[in-house]
Amino acid sequence: MRNYDSIFKSLFKSTLAIKDLLIHFIDEPIVKEIDLAAVQLLPTVLNHQSKRSRIVDLVFQAKLKRRKVFVIFIMEFQLNDNKYMALRSNTYTSLTLEYLIDIKNVLKHDKLPPIMLIVLYNGKRKWQSKKQLFDSFVKLPKRFNVDKYLPKIEYLLLDFSQITVNELKAKKNSFIAKLLEIEQTFDVMQAINLFIGACRLAGDDAGVLSSLEEWFKLILESKGIKEPVFEVNKEMIKTGKKLINNIFDEARQKGLAEGKAEGKAEGKAEGKAEGKAEGIAVGKSNALLKLVEIKFGSISPEIEIKLKNAAQEELDKWIIKLLSANSVEDIFG
Numbered sequence: 001m002r003n004y005d006s007i008f009k010s011l012f013k014s015t016l017a018i019k020d021l022l023i024h025f026i027d028e029p030i031v032k033e034i035d036l037a038a039v040q041l042l043p044t045v046l047n048h049q050s051k052r053s054r055i056v057d058l059v060f061q062a063k064l065k066r067r068k069v070f071v072i073f074i075m076e077f078q079l080n081d082n083k084y085m086a087l088r089s090n091t092y093t094s095l096t097l098e099y100l101i102d103i104k105n106v107l108k109h110d111k112l113p114p115i116m117l118i119v120l121y122n123g124k125r126k127w128q129s130k131k132q133l134f135d136s137f138v139k140l141p142k143r144f145n146v147d148k149y150l151p152k153i154e155y156l157l158l159d160f161s162q163i164t165v166n167e168l169k170a171k172k173n174s175f176i177a178k179l180l181e182i183e184q185t186f187d188v189m190q191a192i193n194l195f196i197g198a199c200r201l202a203g204d205d206a207g208v209l210s211s212l213e214e215w216f217k218l219i220l221e222s223k224g225i226k227e228p229v230f231e232v233n234k235e236m237i238k239t240g241k242k243l244i245n246n247i248f249d250e251a252r253q254k255g256l257a258e259g260k261a262e263g264k265a266e267g268k269a270e271g272k273a274e275g276k277a278e279g280i281a282v283g284k285s286n287a288l289l290k291l292v293e294i295k296f297g298s299i300s301p302e303i304e305i306k307l308k309n310a311a312q313e314e315l316d317k318w319i320i321k322l323l324s325a326n327s328v329e330d331i332f333g
Helices: 004-011 015-024 029-033 085-102 165-170 175-184 188-202 206-222 234-266 269-296 301-308 312-324 328-332
Strands: 034-042 058-064 070-078 115-121 156-159
Touching: 004 070, 004 206, 015 034, 015 058, 015 175, 015 188, 029 034, 070 085, 085 115, 165 175, 175 188, 175 206, 188 206, 188 312, 269 301, 269 312, 269 328, 301 328, 312 328
Parallel strands: 070 115, 115 156
Antiparallel strands: 034 058, 058 070
16 A cells, blocks of 8 residues: 555646645636646656656646646645755756756747746644745845845745634535545544545546545544455445435435424424434435445345434444444444
8 A cells, every 4th residue: 555645645646636726725816817627737757858857746737718828837745844845946847847848848939838836735733944945045245246146936835734624614615625624633424524525526537536545544544443444446436426415415405394394383493403303314324225235235124224213323333333344243233
């Protein structure tokens, strides 16, 4: 199994994650000018005529909507603060531009495309290092007239450690926000629901789903669920993706409908609340039944009755047990 760092990086190597990052996390005016349908990944091993090469984490180009210009974005992933990150930014920028010159992927009149380096930091402590290379040089007296010759390149820092849970929740349709929420939560049930939501957003992207499964297993282990971890086969993922859109939405609608009807009949607000709770429980029961049948095949009528009569708390416990269960008996006893 790959380590956390390599799996986390692989989740971003898709147009899904790139677009998500641009829309939900990069608050710069240029993002509104990008044609998100024309985002293209570029090679991460940058070879050019001098035979040097350097591997960068992620490079992509994006066309602008109303201009015949494309912008290059370089992404670097960091788990630890790096005081020389600005210098590395300068190196990666130069290598990327030289690579584009070598393959003749430049703009009209041999102009170089704008380039932007983004550092995605997912460490535990706040990032402290200087973001502009100019600030890394020793300062000489102004009379020396040296400052104007020093490079002033700067990288954009996305410090995930400083994004609060409430800020992540506000990004409701963000794939990356769900990943970061999963990392921050201590509630296994919540992590599972967020994982299902991430699967839904991933759609039918097999590469993203595979990395997502591998990454989620590591996250579960870090939260105390050891091997054997549940096997998320493709059918389970398909079912999981439908849970939020179909089953739980259906449960909420059923709950609201029943609650309104009962509340109207009784003239009490409690009727609506009770009906909603019952509807959600029915949705969870149906969802669990489908997942158990996918993993273990058909189940006995006794188990079906047990599921239909279970309270929400009991259903939540069974869903967690499903993750590491090797048989139906492991779940329901």
